[in-house]
Amino acid sequence: MKKNGFTTTIVHADRRAHSEFGAVHAPLHPSSEYAFADSRDLTAVFQGRPGFTYARQGTPTTAALENKITQMEEGIGTVSFATGMAALTAIFFTLLKAGDHLISSHHIFGNTNSLLATLAGLGVEVSFVDATDVANVAAALRPETRMVFTESLANPGTQIADLKAIGDWCSEHGVAYVVDGTLTTPLLCRGKDVGASLIFNSLSKHIGGHGNALGGAVTDTGLYDWSKYPNIAEPYRKGKPASWGLTQIKKKGLRDMGGTLSSDAAHRIAVGAETLALRMERICANALGLAQYLAEHARVVKVHYPGLASHPQHERAAALFQQRYGGLMGIELAADVDVFEFLNRLQVLALATHLGDNRTLVLPVAHTIYYEMGPQRRAEMGISDNFLRVSIGIEDFEDLRADFEQALT
Incomplete structure (x- = not known):
């Protein structure tokens, strides 16, 4: 067979x-x-x-x-x-x-x-x-x-x-x-x-x-x-x-x-x-589109996503992951952006600590999951106070893009 x-x-x-x-x-x-x-x-x-x-x-x-x-x-x-x-x-x-x-x-x-x-x-x-x-x-x-x-x-x-x-x-x-x-x-x-x-x-x-x-x-x-x-x-x-x-x-x-x-x-x-492959295809497509959009945004300092050519291990990711780059990204907002005000303006993204969900989830890393590490360890790992972890879901792409746009404006 x-x-x-x-x-x-x-x-x-x-x-x-x-x-x-x-x-x-x-x-x-x-x-x-x-x-x-x-x-x-x-x-x-x-x-x-x-x-x-x-x-x-x-x-x-x-x-x-x-x-x-x-x-x-x-x-x-x-x-x-x-x-x-x-x-x-x-x-x-x-x-x-x-x-x-x-x-x-x-x-x-x-x-x-x-x-x-x-x-x-x-x-x-x-x-x-x-x-x-x-x-x-x-x-x-x-x-x-x-x-x-x-x-x-x-x-x-x-x-x-x-x-x-x-x-x-x-x-x-x-x-x-x-x-x-x-x-x-x-x-x-x-x-x-x-x-x-x-x-x-x-x-x-x-x-x-x-x-x-x-x-x-x-x-x-x-x-x-x-x-x-x-x-x-x-x-x-x-x-x-x-x-x-x-x-x-x-x-x-x-x-x-x-x-x-x-x-x-x-x-x-x-x-x-049973639907892992179907969900991951949508998640990876959404994530790549958002990474490309946010990487050009004036109020975003950097986007950490393997699908971007600027990522240090982009070529390795392309070879290992078959041209699909997952649903996780790190986003560093500009220093003049109040991270909490930004998060509170989001209407589609959920403020939650989880990954790999059908919903897009976001949280401020330094203040939550890496808080106990202390500032020195966070600095060693490149985690600034305006660093966001975003787990991309299966929502309609345009809704996700628009939510980031209105919250950053």
Whole structure:
């Protein structure tokens, strides 16, 4: 059978997995526990055979969503979590231990930065580097380096790491490579295409898309040899080594930490995922049009958007993301613009802290998500007091353009 395209695969994933009664959507399973007619079967599932025992470790509904994400990423398996931050926490806290060293891009989401600070407080050394050049990653290597982490498209500055070169370097040095692909999604850039060991997606964003459910996922691309990773616990060194990393993340992150995605949220996200490609096409088109318009506006100092030729990594973005540049942009307003007065004049854009929604969302970065970092760290990251993060939605383009125009006038 000819391989189907992205949307065809996702739309028919549940049906092809033989949902009950031929349902085109996998049914919702709210049960907390799962009973067995034979005690030997119950024991076998506890000892590693696929199956369900207690919903904290997953349900048939979360498994159906995980199957979709795995197909999107063309990976070998996925584990879902209650939120994106729960998924990131599971990666770092289950695969790293005191004395290990993590290399991270310094162009990362504020909450991720906070999480890494907590990790450092528990004895994991973290080096922040400019990951737009693989040489900076290579220069940070130590004997105890276990992992490299970066975002595919940085939030909110839109920097693009040297993704493929970092993947090649990690493969050469046997270092696990974790990529946060939330803002590009598997549609624009798959983790395995840049050599990622694990790809993380916040399902709350573009994949779910409708702002009605939280979730996160970790997908193993199958590219990393976990038999060479020193931190895999002995109980999980069973079966094929390709599954060891994800098994440890699932057991520790769900069973021990309890970061479980509910069946209700999983069902909402799974349905939302069916239209990902359609929504992203509209979002990317809207974003590019607005970036081009705002870049010429007298009251805008700079627009940070990979689709603009002025962006430092424009050519890299074009090559990696197939001429589509995502829905995130940073906008620096002129110094004489009162950022709060501007925001209060907007009529279409929503003042909200979220990304990847059907609606266009905006917020002042320095005063909100990067406030706790302090002025020095913000200055190092190029975040001025008039820096806005805008997540573009699927509205009619002319309505978005007109809203910016009237608010800036």
